Amino acid sequence: MRDRAGRHPAVQIDGLHVELGANSVLEGIDLEVADGQTLALLGANGSGKTTLVRAVLGLVPATRGRIAVYGADLVMRRAVPWSRLGYVPQRVNAQPVMSVTAEEVVAAGLLDHRRLVPGSHARERAQDALGQVGLRERSRDNVHLFSGGQQQRVLIARALIRRPDLLIIDEPLSGIDHDSQTALAVTLSDLQARGTTIIVVLHDPGVLAPLIHRTVVLDHGRVRHDDAAGIEGFPPRAGSTLPSDASDDARVRGTDRAPHPDHHALDLTTGRRGSS
Amino acid sequence: MTFLDTLLSMLSSELMQRALLIAGLVGVSAPVIGTYLVQRRLALLGDGIGHVALTGVAMGWLAGAAAGTASADALAVPGAVAAAIIGALLIEFVRDRGRTSADVALAMLFYGGIAGGVLLIGLAGGTAANLTGYLFGSISTVDSLDVWLSAGLAVFILGVGLGLRPALFALCYDEEFARASGLPVRALNILVAVTAALTVAISMRVVGVLLVSALMIVPVAVAQLIAPSFRATMGVAMVLGGIVCVVGLSITYFHALSPGATITVLAITLYAGVAVIRPLLHRRRHLRRPDPQHLQHLSRVGAVRGYPADTRADGHARVASASRGARSDAPRRNTSRSA
Numbered sequence: 001m002r003d004r005a006g007r008h009p010a011v012q013i014d015g016l017h018v019e020l021g022a023n024s025v026l027e028g029i030d031l032e033v034a035d036g037q038t039l040a041l042l043g044a045n046g047s048g049k050t051t052l053v054r055a056v057l058g059l060v061p062a063t064r065g066r067i068a069v070y071g072a073d074l075v076m077r078r079a080v081p082w083s084r085l086g087y088v089p090q091r092v093n094a095q096p097v098m099s100v101t102a103e104e105v106v107a108a109g110l111l112d113h114r115r116l117v118p119g120s121h122a123r124e125r126a127q128d129a130l131g132q133v134g135l136r137e138r139s140r141d142n143v144h145l146f147s148g149g150q151q152q153r154v155l156i157a158r159a160l161i162r163r164p165d166l167l168i169i170d171e172p173l174s175g176i177d178h179d180s181q182t183a184l185a186v187t188l189s190d191l192q193a194r195g196t197t198i199i200v201v202l203h204d205p206g207v208l209a210p211l212i213h214r215t216v217v218l219d220h221g222r223v224r225h226d227d228a229a230g231i232e233g234f235p236p237r238a239g240s241t242l243p244s245d246a247s248d249d250a251r252v253r254g255t256d257r258a259p260h261p262d263h264h265a266l267d268l269t270t271g272r273r274g275s276s
Numbered sequence: 277m278t279f280l281d282t283l284l285s286m287l288s289s290e291l292m293q294r295a296l297l298i299a300g301l302v303g304v305s306a307p308v309i310g311t312y313l314v315q316r317r318l319a320l321l322g323d324g325i326g327h328v329a330l331t332g333v334a335m336g337w338l339a340g341a342a343a344g345t346a347s348a349d350a351l352a353v354p355g356a357v358a359a360a361i362i363g364a365l366l367i368e369f370v371r372d373r374g375r376t377s378a379d380v381a382l383a384m385l386f387y388g389g390i391a392g393g394v395l396l397i398g399l400a401g402g403t404a405a406n407l408t409g410y411l412f413g414s415i416s417t418v419d420s421l422d423v424w425l426s427a428g429l430a431v432f433i434l435g436v437g438l439g440l441r442p443a444l445f446a447l448c449y450d451e452e453f454a455r456a457s458g459l460p461v462r463a464l465n466i467l468v469a470v471t472a473a474l475t476v477a478i479s480m481r482v483v484g485v486l487l488v489s490a491l492m493i494v495p496v497a498v499a500q501l502i503a504p505s506f507r508a509t510m511g512v513a514m515v516l517g518g519i520v521c522v523v524g525l526s527i528t529y530f531h532a533l534s535p536g537a538t539i540t541v542l543a544i545t546l547y548a549g550v551a552v553i554r555p556l557l558h559r560r561r562h563l564r565r566p567d568p569q570h571l572q573h574l575s576r577v578g579a580v581r582g583y584p585a586d587t588r589a590d591g592h593a594r595v596a597s598a599s600r601g602a603r604s605d606a607p608r609r610n611t612s613r614s615a
Binding site for chain 1 (some may be wrong): 314315439440442446449452454456458459460504506507532610
């Protein structure tokens with residue numbers, strides 16, 4: 001369903017069923033993620049949360065139901081605006097077979113269904129994206145020699161280089177140290193300020209809790225809890241103003257996208273969003 | 277006759293000129309597709325395609341005999357190209373389906389390919405010498421048509437392998453991410469399989485179907501010992517592949533040796549030499565200094581004690597320090613944007 005401005009939701013899921021082999025993993029999921037929203041997908045192991053995001057990314061076929069990304073049905077792969085999607089898997093999937101630089105991994109994020117070769121400024125953009133996660137100086141280093149937290153930041157940079165409008169990030173807090181977790185929180189806060197829609201799969205919100213607009217809890221393939229009611233329609237809070245740098249970001253991106261109205265400057269000290 | 281005289285004699289021979297040209301083309305182009313296969317852990321794909329290609333060679337012989345061509349093996353290479361492509365697509369199909377019985381299906385394809393090839397060549401009137409030529413390489417009878425065919429295939433392989441390197445790297449490095457990025461994964465997989473098949477077909481004449489995989493893989497194995505990136509690995513492998521092919525073939529001019537075996541042993545010797553020398557080259561490994569950008573990134577959340585606060589990006593000053601789980605000794609920062 002479109003919002004008041006006539007925009008499609010970032011993700012629209014209707015009656016989604018997914019079966020993997022003989023197992024029914026998702027059973028009738030209905031979910032709408034509004035543009036600019038930060039949604040945490042929680043649940044125990046085996047609840048289906050990773051399968052749900054993989055289905056949204058087209059990595060797992062739907063047995064029944066429909067998934068639309070920015071209004072484009074996922075069945076019509078060529079119609080999906082892939083360049084607007086960014087995906088951060090839990091860890092590097094590739095085997096450490098040969099040396100691969102962080103720059104090479106990140107530059108791969110520039111590609112999509114229409115672009116099989118990145119533009120002439122791929123290297124500069126990869127270095128900029130690595131700079132956003134604090135790894136510019138290591139852009140020529142072998143990514144397989146990085147720590148788990150550093151590898152995850154490379155994967156985030158690979159998603160950021162696309163300048164995604166929708167970022168899907170799977171279990172980002174597991175297996176990384178506290179400093180990396182807080183660094184991740186800052187990165188996501190920046191993206192949120194730019195109006196990026198974020199779907200994050202979590203076991204425990206942890207340090208990301210202050211960022212989350214909405215929590216959906218899955219249990220045995222069904223939505224058991226969805227606290228969307230409190231923020232439905234996303235009315236701007238009275239007296240709130242958007243962070244000025246976020247507006248600047250939107251202008252730099254050349255879009256009309258503004259931060260989600262629910263976005264307020266994040267203070268991780270208190271875990272509160274203050275009116276700036 | 278001195279060595280120099282023999283060398284000049286070799287280079288003035290039209291046959292050797294054609295053979296060296298083909299060897300150079302094969303040596304440079306085979307490691308390109310080999311780099312992708314190694315990254316995907318499909319190093320033996322070329323071996324499997326080679327087995328199937330032998331059946332194509334034999335069918336080319338049969339077709340040539342039926343058509344009454346002047347040379348018995350005039351249709352051998354086209355037959356190998358067709359069989360290699362079909363075999364590669366079958367292997368890709370089995371791999372894509374990811375069934376647990378895939379390795380058994382592949383084994384049947386491999387053994388069926390080589391057994392069918394041996395049988396059919398026998399039926400077509402081929403000799404043991406003909407068979408050995410295809411199994412281990414023989415370029416003593418190459419003509420100008422072979423050169424043009426090899427050049428055409430090499431141009432295609434290099435065009436695909438180098439021109440689409442970003443997309444093929446994305447595919448081979450992390451297929452799931454490539455799919456989630458919207459890349460046409462199935463089409464790219466088929467392209468890799470077909471290009472691998474053509475690489476086998478072009479290399480078959482030089483090193484033979486049994487050793488064709490060595491030419492695709494061993495130069496990459498050497499390169500990955502020393503190259504610092506995927507791109508550099510491919511580049512170094514291309515150079516090494518070209519060198520071992522030309523040098524190996526030249527050796528067979530001086531000694532009556534199988535070109536495929538000579539080239540392969542040369543490449544593996546090179547691998548062993550580099551593997552021995554490599555630790556000596558890396559002995560002076562120095563500790564890396566802390567990355568200032570990383571420190572600055574962490575300082576934005578106040579996670580690094582004692583790092584100057586004024587280095588924080590102003591736009592991020594609102595983010596002061598971590599709440600939950602933050603180190604209790606981390607310095608508190610101002611939280612107000614106006615601070």
